[in-house]
Amino acid sequence: MRHATGDLTPGTGGYDAELRRHNEVLRRAAGVRFRDHVLDIGCGAGQTTREAARTARAGSVLGIDVSAPALERARGLARAEGLRNVAFEQADAQVHRFPPERFDLAISRFGTMFFDDPAAAFANVGRALRPAGRLVMMVWRAPELNAWDVTIRRCLEAAAGKAAGASGGPDPFSLADPAAVREILRGAGFVDVAFTDVHEPVYYGPDAAAALDWVRGFTCTSETLGRLDPAAAARAVENLRGALAEHLTDEGVRFDSRAWIVTAHRAGTV
Template identity: 45%
Template sequence: MPEIVNTAQAQAWNGPEGAHWARHQDRWNAVNGGFDEPLLDAAGVTAAHRTLDIGCGSGQTTLLAARRAPQGLAQGLDLSGPMLAEARARAVREGIANVSFTQGDAQAHPFEPGGFDAAISRYGVMFFADPAAAFGNIGRALRPGGRLAFVCPTEPALNGWVVALAALRGILPLGDFDRPGRPGMFSLAAPDHVRAVLGAAGYTDVAVEQVTADGNWGQGTEDAADFLLSSGPGRHLMGQVAPAEQARARRVLVDHLRDHEAADDGTVRLRSTSWLVTATAA
């Protein structure tokens, strides 16, 4: 068994949350895929690069990195067994051989020192139990001068899915789920904190750039509302109220999403605003 330090996240991503993401991998890629090319460009993945994908999930960015480096390789690391099973199956279906997937904890995994040219992550680095230790371990896996590039959310108010859920305040017990800086999705929302964490982990040349992408959340407001409410935060909030409040929350969310429904094809798009972070390993 791999050494796991971040036990709470391992439990979540090997339970209902991981199963949900594995089952809906194509939908989540439609939500977040607008960041894929900027991420890989920032990491400089080309030709014979050896790329490590942290929190790779069902493997979208890992497979893209492998395609960019046909003479190189890409390795995905994730806590989630269900998502990694989907990643391996997808690699087989797409005939990509220069890729592998490993279950493990980035904070404790015994990477080969200097084994990679670049490390990337699309929304996979916000949940570390000890961020400085995890980024330090990733840095040791990079060759000297190797490139770290990752995408993480900016402040909640600049992300459409958070604004949509916030419209349900007073119906669902939202609490402070959308407060930046607390452990979880928005733990790296403050650029100064990002720079401090990476500096403590031994990186140099840290740069933080704001990037945006419009994600496809569904075909029509009913579909998009159901998908958003079936996600981890939505499912958690809905599970705390009675059926009457659940039905009311869904109606309010459907109404909110009407402003984001395309007139031509009914696609519901919400804007995500993220930090594209790059740094150099010592």
């Protein structure tokens, strides 16, 4: 689910906290090496970018995102950590003119599902990779496998009816189908496309109140609430409050989730 403010929420909540378990899975799958030059697609406030930079100490990492505020925070965090082999650019991976064959590895933590033209985007990323360069990305599996999406949409639909599903916004599940993704990547010049299931919880905050604040920032939630009359919006918020309270555990508000780690190589040999 895309959040309106990306990684910018401080404290115990926020995007990085939500995806802490997923981040560890992606880090292991990426296997960044000491001399790698890495491209981080949809980097947000740069947690994955900075982690890659700490490993690729003799290489470099470029994080790109379309959000200027997120990138400003990413630069500040990188400066505070003393990282000198990392840079951030405001760019759309679909059309940005990357240096050809510059990177050994392209990574993304839920940053590739929102391309208007995924075929063009992955072809562009492929051209930026060296021959046999690797792509490692994490994307959501089907919505019915993600309890957070099922729960949020049911809460909204109970108060809003069909209005809850009327958004024409970005689809966080656009890369959920392995067959479709395999066809896109092969068409973009990638080979050895593989999928690994990721079954980890998402974290929405230490209590139901914090979780509600976080969920209200999701694109589908905010857009739906904005279309409703005040009474219906209030019912939807109460529905969400109750559902989030039901998912409160000793470790905070958590929901079951499923994702894919998708790996591939650019065709060619080193």
